[in-house]
Amino acid sequence: MTSLSPQASPQSSLSRIRIGSAPDSWGVWFPDDPQQVPWQRFLDEVSQSGYEWIELGPxxxxxxxxxxxxxxxxxxxxxxSAGTVFTGLHRGPEVWDATWAHVSDIAALTQAMGAEHLVVIPAFWRDDKTGEVLEDSALTPTQWRNLTAQTERLAHEVRERYGLKIVVHPHADTHIDSEENVTRFLDATDSSLVSLCLDTGHYAYCGGDSVKLIETYGERIGYLHLKQVDPLILAEVRADEVPFGPAVAKGVMCEPPSGVPALEPVLAAAQKLDVELFAIVEQDMYPCPPDKPLPIAQRTRAFLRSCGA
Structure with missing residues (x-):
């Protein structure tokens, strides 16, 4: 992280970064699951941890x-700060109606809550619970054209109807994952419509460098998810081709600052963009014991304060 001048304080160094958390950090992946904490407890504990911003989660x-x-x-x-939607837009115009039915309800709630962002997660090519391969891990040229064109269409409709900005989330076990695929997607989409939700953990999981991406495509970074991976567990799950869900159960996503990437340089690079950015902590922990998330959330918030956030 860049050094501070004598006049600057750590508290002011990341003045454009708004820190929050999400249900994900409490082991919540699904709307209803007996392994997850009740929503009341999540809200109580995220507030108790010192966060002021949250995402809607599933x-x-x-x-x-x-x-x-x-x-x-x-x-x-x-x-x-945002709602989250799941899409399979590479499948073409024929999935538009089903996609919009899913998106419109979430966009309406996101708008009603005063948020401005909709996080868009691409479809998984293998099931995140069972590991079943659902489709090829690589897109054809036609599927790439569908993905980019339909994403632009989604961005336009969401902006016109709900006043929201979409931020597309590169994610493990999806077709927007590695540096190659992320840059291909960005280069093929309209920068006035489509921005990125850079998840530092997922990008590292797929071999990407978050600081390099911010420095190269800074104008496309519209939102951040702060997350780290355990490099030893990551090496194991990548070598064994473990699906993302079981990899999370093995602890591949870990509590900062014990993993990679280092978050201080990421936050410093984001601050240099000179725009207001949300940076939402998401430590995938599904499933997890109900008493595990709160202490981690409190320590993580304290760590981020030590970084100036």
Whole structure:
């Protein structure tokens, strides 16, 4: 991280970065799952950890009635930064109607909560629970054209109808994962419509360098997810071709600052972009014991404060 001048304080060094957390950091991957903590406990504990911003997580985990959710978040001092949608847009125009039915409900709630971003996660090519291969891990040229064109269409519709910006999330076991695929996607999409949610953990999982991406494609970075991977476990799961879900169960995503990438240089590079950015902590831990997330969240928030965030 760049050194601070004598006049600067650590607290002001990352003044454009807004730190938050998400249900993911409490082991929440699904709208309803007996292995997950109740949504009330998540809201209580994320507030107790010192965060002020949260994401909606899987649609239906938090209350979907805006009045209820506003009341529950406000009394805990929390504000929503984004909603999340899952898409399979490489499959072409024939999936548009089903995609929009999924997106529109989440976009409406995101808008009602005063947030401005919609995180778009591409479809997995293998099942994140069973590891079953669902389709080829590489896209054909036609599928790439579908992916980019339909993503631009989604961005336009979401902006026009709900006033939201989409940020596409490169993700392990999807077709937007490695540096090669991320840069191919960015180069083929309209920068005025499509931005990136850079997840530092997923990008490292797939071999990418987050600082390099920020420095190279800074104008396309619209949102951050802060996450680290355990390099030893990562080497094992990559060598054994372990699917992402079981890899998480093995602990491939770890508590900062014990993993990679180092978050201080990432945050410093993001601050240099001179734009307001959300940086949402997401430590994948599904499934996890109910008492595990809170201490980790508290330590992580303290660590990020030590970085100036």
């Amino acid at each position: 649609y239906g985990y938090l209350p979907t009635d805006p009045a209820t959710l506003k009341e529950e978040t406000a009394r805990r001092g929390l504000t929503v």
